[in-house]
Amino acid sequence: MKKVIALLAVVLIAVLSCTSVFAAGLNSSEQSVLSNMRTPANMKGNSVYVPSSYINQAEARFNTIDMTSDQASKINGLINQGRSFLQSTGKDSIKKLTSSQLNTLMGYASQAAAVLDVKVPAGADTENLKIINSAGEVIIDDDGNVIKATGAQPEFNLVPFMVSVAATLLVLCAAGVIVRRKALQYEKA
Amino acid sequence: MKKRNNKLSLIFTPIVFCLVMCLAVAAAVLPKYDKLSTLAGMFISDTQIDYSSAYENIFVPTKNSGDTVNAKDVEFPGVNKQFGKLKIKGTKVDAKLFYGDGTVPLRNGVGIYGGSFIPGYGKTILVAGHNNTYFNGLKKVKKGDIVKINTSYGNYEYKVTNTAIRDHKDKKAYDLEADHENLILYTCYPFDSLGLTNQRFFVYAEKVKGPKIVGLYE
Numbered sequence: 001m002k003k004v005i006a007l008l009a010v011v012l013i014a015v016l017s018c019t020s021v022f023a024a025g026l027n028s029s030e031q032s033v034l035s036n037m038r039t040p041a042n043m044k045g046n047s048v049y050v051p052s053s054y055i056n057q058a059e060a061r062f063n064t065i066d067m068t069s070d071q072a073s074k075i076n077g078l079i080n081q082g083r084s085f086l087q088s089t090g091k092d093s094i095k096k097l098t099s100s101q102l103n104t105l106m107g108y109a110s111q112a113a114a115v116l117d118v119k120v121p122a123g124a125d126t127e128n129l130k131i132i133n134s135a136g137e138v139i140i141d142d143d144g145n146v147i148k149a150t151g152a153q154p155e156f157n158l159v160p161f162m163v164s165v166a167a168t169l170l171v172l173c174a175a176g177v178i179v180r181r182k183a184l185q186y187e188k189a
Numbered sequence: 190m191k192k193r194n195n196k197l198s199l200i201f202t203p204i205v206f207c208l209v210m211c212l213a214v215a216a217a218v219l220p221k222y223d224k225l226s227t228l229a230g231m232f233i234s235d236t237q238i239d240y241s242s243a244y245e246n247i248f249v250p251t252k253n254s255g256d257t258v259n260a261k262d263v264e265f266p267g268v269n270k271q272f273g274k275l276k277i278k279g280t281k282v283d284a285k286l287f288y289g290d291g292t293v294p295l296r297n298g299v300g301i302y303g304g305s306f307i308p309g310y311g312k313t314i315l316v317a318g319h320n321n322t323y324f325n326g327l328k329k330v331k332k333g334d335i336v337k338i339n340t341s342y343g344n345y346e347y348k349v350t351n352t353a354i355r356d357h358k359d360k361k362a363y364d365l366e367a368d369h370e371n372l373i374l375y376t377c378y379p380f381d382s383l384g385l386t387n388q389r390f391f392v393y394a395e396k397v398k399g400p401k402i403v404g405l406y407e
Contacts (some may be wrong), residue, residue, distance in 0.1 A: 025260040027407045052365045053304025056312075060303065063405070064265045137267060146304060146365070147357045148290050148317050150324065151377040151385045169210050173203030 029072035030062040036076050041083040044092040053146055082108050243293050246271040247341065248285075254344045258309060258400040263342045268303065269293045273340035275316065281326035286338060290317040299323050299374075304365055308338050308345045309402040313367045316374045320390075324376035327392055336372060336394050345399030347372040353391045354378050362391055370396040
């Protein structure tokens with residue numbers, strides 16, 4: 001489900017790739033896109049919304065760009081197409097979409113990426129949604145979880161750990177063999 | 190013949206012993222892999238990543254504790270950038286504040302979730318930190334304590350109103366659509382546990398001081 005939401009979100013927040021400039025605030029173009037993002041898609045009577053966490057991320061990014069009305073128009077067009085597509089699938093929820101339908105949805109993301117020069121390196125294949133702008137800067141990095149794992153998590157691999165255990169056992173065995181041989185020699189002497 | 194058997198047993202016995210022990214260790218380790226790997230990782234690691242230099246710091250202390258700051262004077266931070274400090278008086282919580290809550294921010298301090306907002310925005314600020322490092326001190330936090338956040342555009346204070354232990358999947362633990370400024374800090378619970386846990390310790394606070402960002406909507 002997280003992957004599906006991430007895929008949908010790619011379509012809707014690929015807009016974040018607009019040329020980044022130091023300009024705070026939300027202009028009317030940006031506000032129109034945010035408003036459009038908040039409009040639900042009707043899937044067989046069910047209203048499907050973009051999660052507020054994704055809309056908030058879009059709003060945060062819009063504060064760092066100056067979106068033109070032309071860009072907003074294209075973006076709103078893509079959002080509308082995505083919403084119309086969802087409504088035309090005949091399914092009542094996103095998680096019931098087929099892989100083919102998801103690919104179509106991803107097509108909108110690719111179109112947006114091409115128009116707006118954004119890169120979506122991993123979002124299509126994994127649950128981690130990452131969007132990188134033309135400068136190579138990560139502008140969105142979201143694994144779909146609002147609440148993160150905040151316990152101790154050092155980098156660790158099982159393989160080197162097991163190799164270490166095996167090596168330690170071998171050394172202990174070798175030591176045992178040597179001690180045993182010495183004991184036999186001592187007994188013989 | 191007996192001598193030959195003795196020599197063979199000297200060679201094969203250690204090998205069989207090693208194999209059996211490796212299997213036994215694997216069987217014992219795998220079910221509790223998370224916790225053991227955490228413990229072992231403190232001593233063994235096959236990677237050396239210098240997270241300390243993997244971020245940019247845009248935090249420059251300011252004296253602005255007034256009522257407002259113009260949006261045009263606020264540099265909105267990018268992902269993995271340090272843009273402030275977070276401190277709770279009376280506890281050991283004193284950490285660098287980052288935008289984003291991925292590996293780099295949580296290795297070097299505490300981080301604001303990108304789906305929430307920065308201080309002064311007038312909405313929810315959701316901050317994560319590790320329970321064994323920067324947010325271990327949350328266990329000393331009590332109602333009425335003051336959380337101080339310093340950024341380059343203003344200094345903020347939030348009064349703790351409540352604490353709670355909730356499941357990490359409990360969506361009622363936060364409200365990302367709130368229309369008033371509120372601060373939520375969280376970390377894994379129990380505080381001194383190793384590895385991943387399902388519970389989180391939340392600290393809820395309301396803004397009492399600090400400049401509101403104005404001019405957000407042109």
